[in-house]
Amino acid sequence: MDFTLDKKHEMARALFAEFAQNEVKPLAQEIDEAESFPRATVEKMQKYGFMGIAIPKEYGGQGCDPLTYVMCVEELAKVCGTTSVIVSAHSSLCCDPILNYGTEEQKQKFLVPLAKGEKLGAFALTEPGAGTDAQGAQCKAVEDGDSWVLNGSKCFITNGKEADIYIVIAVTDVVEDKRGRKKKLFSAFIVEKGTPGFSFGAKEKKMGIRASSTYELIFEDCRIPKENMLGVRGKGFAEAMHTLDGGRIGIAAQALGLGEGAIDRTIEFVKERKQFGRAIAAFQNTQFQIADMATRMQAAQYMVYAAADAKKNKRVFSVEAAEAKLFAAEAAMDVTTKAVQLHGGYGYTREYDVERMMRDAKITEIYEGTSEVQRMVISGNLMA
């Protein structure tokens, strides 16, 4: 077991860190304040291959590994939670399922432009009446000739209005089990923006990641060509869950970066801020708080990197991903809260980055499976 990054991963980290400092950090506060999607940044990330890091080269990607992708999300999140989740949702939740379940034609048509960053991706599972409880889902697709006709809505969709290609999970069949209970079966579809019958509902006004485009998607007799069904009919739920296993590593990396970024900002602040004639860094309370914060994030980093390694080497990595997300998200919430506390009154103002980081950290405990769902996944696997 080797805890040292090799030279190529070190160089990749240096690249992401430099890009984040020069191109992302200067905009973080402004886009949060204005709730404006950082389109220009996404175009720069496209130019440098950040939108297809772990996708093989034959499908337009960079041919790197999950660890490299994780470090990209982490370094972006150190300076901007919004920018990091744009990459994460696009890569983990849209590119990955097409890579894993798509036909060769689907990969050529949809994955290649996604991995090149020419198109932006999104993933739509959650509905107003169905989040954690998937059986409550109402959005359905009915077979009609050469098409599937999609009706219903999806909510809280990241990259919502900005994306070009959406993976939409819908009910396609209802079966009865041995006891006569009805069970919905799901299938996944690739839906392109501009398809007639596909429109957007309200934009969510959020606490954090405010520049992320979070929208409701509405489908009214939206005809999807049959060849756009992704994966196997009726297996959409399992495919979505496997996709979310990967997505959770991305969100864990986001949480990791938010916590680490908050520590960076706090160390700068406590060295500058003077009380009672000394920098507050000289007080033992400050030192102990920083030590605890750094220890938690270091542990989170090991777990997130281990989950990325599991994704590279194992077919099933649900537990590793759930543990990494659970731990990193709760660590990020705790660490960013402590960062605000160490900033005192300044930390509560929108002048200082830690205020935004604390708001951004909260969502990592909620989306792509709440912390409670992660605990269900972990214990469910351990006690199966």
Added chain:
Amino acid sequence: MKIVVCIKQVPDTKGGVKFNPDGTLNRAAMLTIMNPDDKAGLEAALRIKEANDDVEVTVLTMGLPKAEDVLREAMAMGADKGILVTDRVLGGADTWATSTTIAGALRNIDYDLIITGRQAIDGDTAQVGPQIAEHLALPVISYAEEIKVDAAAKTVEVKRQYDDRYHMLKVSMPCLVTALAELNEPRYMTPGGIFDAFDKEITVWGRNDLKDVDDSDLGLKGSPTKIAKASDKVRKGAGEKVALDPKESVDYIMSKLNEKHVI
């Protein structure tokens, strides 16, 4: 068309500067970056490669074995090949010994255009590029702020920066151009470029691979320059910030200057 870009791994001044007892830089102990002028030169070469067919960009550096990192970085940006010239006997070289060494390496390969940075941020001499051209009997244009290549006519057009004017110069290849950091905004590496760069071989040459050079012109022994003294910059204190209106500020500054007997 073959372009060779000479690059140098220099100390990242953000990480502090460390010296050997003889006054030369302790490069092994410092964080490093690609010299900014060289990086602009590399970017210019990569743009020429993108705009023309059949252009090959080779990066060459002389340094410690760890200077391999700067070649990998250049390859991750898009350079095709990397050559590292490294040998214990080449250490401690001044500009004369360095340019002799690099010219000796360049005699082994084909080139149409050699690009170097104007100067390195560690030595600030701006001598190595023009000296290489002298050793190889090539025309040289220094301080390039714009480089245009006409591959068919085998010429290079350069906008040369002077203090108060620009010169537009046209020269036949092969030739050498020294680049300014202002030439362009160098691109970032790409993640895939980094992975590819580590899959490629880097050519490593030592003293015995240098062509037509004399031992008396190499390394510390072959360096006419002797460093009398070198030191890090003395760091300034944090200073004092005050928030006063303009009139009070003037009074405050005057009182401070008086207090320190400056006036």
